[in-house]
Each structure stands twice: as C-alpha cells, then as structure tokens.
Amino acid sequence: MRQSLAPRNLRRRKIEENFFRVLMAGSVLIVIACLGLIVGTIIWKGLPALSLSMITQTPKGGYYLGREGGILNAIVGSLYLASGATLLAVLFSLPIVLFINVYARKTSRLATWTRFSFDVLWGVPSIVYGAFGFILMVFMGLRASLLAGIITVALLELPIMSRAMDEVIRLVPPELLEASYSLGATKLETALKVVVRQSLPGILTAILIAFGRGIGDAASVLFTAGFTDRLPTSLFQPAATLPLAIFFQLGTPFPEVQARAYASAALLTAIILLVSLLARGLIKKYTKHLT
C-alpha cells in the first residue's frame, strides 16, 4: 500500500510546488515590469523636453503656457515643502510613538486607540487633507502659502510616519528597557538613549517613506500651497510644487508643454530616488556602531 501511494502523492505535491512557484515568479515579474514601464514611459515621453534649463530656470511664459525656461520654482518649492512638512511631522510623530511605547503600556487602551486612529487617518484620501488644510488655513488667517502647504502635508505624513515608527519601536524588547531602568535611568533617558538608538534605522526609514509620500502628493497642496512662477522666498508666500506642475502642464492642449509634464515627472522620480539612496547611505553610516 505505502509503496503504491508514495509516488503519486509526491507527483501531486511537486506539481503544486511548481504551480505556486511559477505564480510567485510571475507576480514578481509583473511588479518589476510595471516599475520599468512607468519609469520608461516618463523618460521616453519627457526626454524631448528634458534639458539643463529645466532644472536651472524658472518658467518663461507662465506655468500653463510656458514652453521655455524650467521648473526650478517647483523643484525648490517641493523640496522646501516636503522637508518642512517632514520635519514638522517628526516633531509630533516621535513623541507620540515614544509615549505609546515607553510611557503607556503597549497593550493599554490609550495605545490601542492611538494606533487605531492612525490607521484610520492613514486611509483618509489626500484630497480630504487638502480640504481640511484649506479650512485650517482660512481659520488661521493664512492665504495659500508655503506654510499652509507645510502644515497640510505634515498632517498627511503624520499617520504614515507614526505607524511606520511604531512598527519598529514595538520590536524593542521590554527587557532592554528594564535593563536601562535598573541602572537608574528615567523613562525619558531610556526613550532617547536606548529606544531611539536601537531602532534608528527603522525610524529613518519611516521618515523617508513619509517624505516620499509628502513630496509626491498633489491633492493636499492644491488649495493650500498655491502656485507661482517665482522661487519661494518666504513661508507666507505661495510656493510651486512638482506634482502640481505636472498637473498643470499635462492639462494644457500643447504637446510641447505636455512633454514638459513628463520631464517634470522624471525629475520628481529622480529626486525621490536620490533622497532614498542618500538616506540609505546615511543609515548605513550611522548604524555601523550598532551591529
């Protein structure tokens, strides 16, 4: 009996194994192909418009109709805006996450509810943040400006950053905290000197993810940051952003300007890539002493 059963069973299991292996490899392939297609399309369509003046000049002839000049206004605006928003988000995220992990018990009701609210906020579409940011802006007596954009994008980034930080900080073993407490450290000292250091790579990754989301989002800055051909010089003036530049350029009926939209998209992608690489390099450099 056993002799006759074994080979057939084995054959079936082998087929199963191969079937799922092909399925998995196929999925991987599709994802890589998608990435390649997206990047490829952007570069192929944007290449005619891509030139040095794109990144060194501000638009000539207005951002709707401009066929000359560059998008330096949007590049600088986006970098300012995303950096400001990310900084603001870190200032709130890190204390929140340290609080629910070090001060509150990990399983306490407060921690659970905080996590739940972040999950909900994570799912809120960015246009809603845009609308909320607009009301907040009016309420604060601001007009569409770099500052209003920073505040709105910071709100958008906050749940993403906090949840990503929370996931890594949760992994710090409680015994490590106890080791620090038993040396006479306070909770604050433990949080800053032990917890943050232990999870530094994860924290930096969280900041990076949030930055990527912030710099690429169009809907949240649509009503709040405004748009301008000039470089931003003050927090209280409107600032151009890359996603909106792409939006406006694509919306024109002129093929040359549409090509500029793809060039802008290529630049936005390049910026995100560069920042990721830079941050990864920094993480490697600063965590050498950990492992």
Added chain:
Amino acid sequence: MEQKPHIRIQDLSVFFGRQRALKNITIDIPDKKITVIIGPSGCGKTTLLKCLNRLVEPLDGVKVSGKIFVDEEDIYDPKVEVTHIRKKMGLLSQKPQVLPMSIYDNVAYGPRLHGQKNKKKLGQIVEHYLQMAKLWEEVKDRLSEPASRLSVGQQQRLCLARGLAVEPEIILGDEPTSALDPQSSQNVEKRLIELKNDYTVIVVTHILRQAKRIADYIAFLYMGELIEHGPAEGVFANPKDPRTRAYLTGEIS
C-alpha cells in the same frame, strides 16, 4: 539570623488583573549573602525579584500590596524616588541585554546618568568594573566596538560590569546563566560568589544544582507562595515542607 537583614519583605502580594502572582510573601533577605529563589516555572520567582527594584509598578491592572524595606526604607512608598531605588541594585536578566552602543558606553551609561562627566574618571570606572567582571582582558583593545559583537557569555559579564558601575548594594540575577554555555555559566557563578563579600546577591534559578553550588540562603516559592526559606544547608539537607521535598527530589518541577 544574628545579622541585620538587608531587605525585609512584609506580606507582599501582587495581582496581574485577577490573577494573583504572589501571595503574602514575608521574608528577610540577609546582608552580603547569596540568596537563591528556587521554584518551578510560573511560581512567581521573577515577579518577586522584579518587585525588589520596582520593575513591577502598580498601574494598568497591576496591584501590589504589602511592604518591601531596603535599608529600612519602604520602596513602594510613593514619596520614594524610583531611580534612587534602582540605582541601589544591579540587574542581570535571563538573556543579556546590552544597550545599543559601544562596550565602553555600556559601562559608562549608568555613571553618566548619575552625573559623572569627567572623562578620565569615566575611563577608570569602566576599566575597574570590567576587571571586576573579569572581562577587561578580553575587551581592552576593542572598547569602542558595539557591545552586540561580543559573545553571549561576554555580554552577560558586560551587563554585570554595567550593573556594578552604578555602585549598587544589591545584585539581582534573573536566571542569569540560562542563555549561556556551561563554561560561561561557571564564569558568571564564580563572579557572583566573589561579589558576595561586598554585595547582597539575590538570584532566581530553576537549576537546582546551581542553587546548591552558590546559595547561602534559600527561598522556595510554589504557586505564588513562599513555602520554605532558611540557610541553604538546612533546606537542602532537611526540608520541612513536603512540597519542598517533592521539588528537591524532582517530583514537581
């Protein structure tokens, strides 16, 4: 006991939610001796040990009643500063928990927290306590390396040096050799025996042979209750309670 006890525990009970982890524990822990807390797993050994430096805090469903006096000071008195209590005790946990920093910084962590900023003094402190933990020779040329690169046995001795560097009076060990190989375990046991000349040592273990090797005083816990305690020879040679006898002969474990 003719000697003055270092720690007096009076009628200590601990609840985690509805579950009672410790029931009315009363015991005096002798000064400058090794007291070993034995008992089957889940009997409350670790909870008792953690109460001693207030790592068990009465919040979020945890209830602590009774009193613990260290040097005649009630440590659960809300007026007592918790860092002051903890500074008096060095803790060795089951798995060595090195801090995410260099070997040097691990030992200097405590002294720095308590205000030692002088670099030369810190260097002396680090060397002194690494030598006391018999780790100095192995690490003196690599003090700036991350502590996580040490072997587990070395890490546990580093934790010992780190604990000693805050100049405690009491060493608490929560199964401090359970993650170590036999040779490293022996090494840690030797250190503990050396230390009892200057420190009160309290060790939790489930290894009976280890208890026999190092204990001066024994406390046997079973299901959250203190069944029997007394000088080690007495308890091992002539246990009074049938449950202690059953545990020592391996009938319950």
